[in-house]
Amino acid sequence: MSVYGTGVVFGIQMIGLLMGQSRAIVAGATLNPKDQMALHRGLMQQFITQGAKLSINPIQQVQKDALESGVEASRYDGLLADPDFKKREQNLFLVALNFLSLHERCHFGLDHGSKIDSILKQPVASQAIARHKLELDADKCAMDIINADEEGFAASPISYFGLLMTVTTQVIVSYASPESSSHPSTRTRLAEAQTRVLQFVSAKQGPGTEKYKGTIEGVGAYMADMIDFADANRAPRSKER
Ligand SMILES: [Zn+2]
Numbered sequence: 001m002s003v004y005g006t007g008v009v010f011g012i013q014m015i016g017l018l019m020g021q022s023r024a025i026v027a028g029a030t031l032n033p034k035d036q037m038a039l040h041r042g043l044m045q046q047f048i049t050q051g052a053k054l055s056i057n058p059i060q061q062v063q064k065d066a067l068e069s070g071v072e073a074s075r076y077d078g079l080l081a082d083p084d085f086k087k088r089e090q091n092l093f094l095v096a097l098n099f100l101s102l103h104e105r106c107h108f109g110l111d112h113g114s115k116i117d118s119i120l121k122q123p124v125a126s127q128a129i130a131r132h133k134l135e136l137d138a139d140k141c142a143m144d145i146i147n148a149d150e151e152g153f154a155a156s157p158i159s160y161f162g163l164l165m166t167v168t169t170q171v172i173v174s175y176a177s178p179e180s181s182s183h184p185s186t187r188t189r190l191a192e193a194q195t196r197v198l199q200f201v202s203a204k205q206g207p208g209t210e211k212y213k214g215t216i217e218g219v220g221a222y223m224a225d226m227i228d229f230a231d232a233n234r235a236p237r238s239k240e241r
Helices: 012-031 038-049 058-068 073-081 083-109 112-119 124-150 158-174 186-203 209-232 234-240
Strands: none
Touching (some): 012 058, 038 158, 038 209, 083 112, 083 124, 083 158, 112 124, 124 158, 124 186, 186 209
16 A cells, blocks of 8 residues: 555555445435445445456446445436535545545654664564554544544544545455554554544534444444455455465
8 A cells, every 4th residue: 555755556446445435325324224334335245255356346336236226216316416415425535535645644744664664673573563553653643633624623533434434445455464564453443543533522522422422333333344244255365366
């Protein structure tokens, strides 16, 4: 994902999947109130089980799944044309991009390049933990920047959604092993992020606080299930490669 020193590379597949996830989450809330994550679950499961090809078009996949679930084409098209829908979809996508960019920006801002140089001089056995800490620090830094930005609005847990979407996308698109030497496990990243955002939301008690906490815990549990599903399907894919 990241390149130290010269710049940062984001894969087009990754950006496409973030767009598809935003659409699936926002459309799913309207189209299927009883199972709001059904469209998102369908999209992610398709991605996880497609193997190494990664040839699915996420935006088309969301439409296909919606129509197959019984949504009328005219209703789907009408939703996409609704200005409120567009605004919410864009917001979610931009928060994910913002998190992605700020995470990388934080590596630079926290001078991780030189920290990695010194970590690489340590005994190999202790390198992984030190590098994982840099990733978790970059996540925390990115969330804090987004949360500070949100403060003037509603203290909403939107930074957490940015992280969730980014982290789960990385797991699926990057073929990363569950715990590579440079990146901590996804579960650790999600757990630390959840703790952080719950602290943030609790510190800003307001009318939405309890609702936000419920949302954070519910979506966090849902994403943890997604990671379990990805792990269970990882073995066959690594054989393909
Ligand atoms: Zn990183």
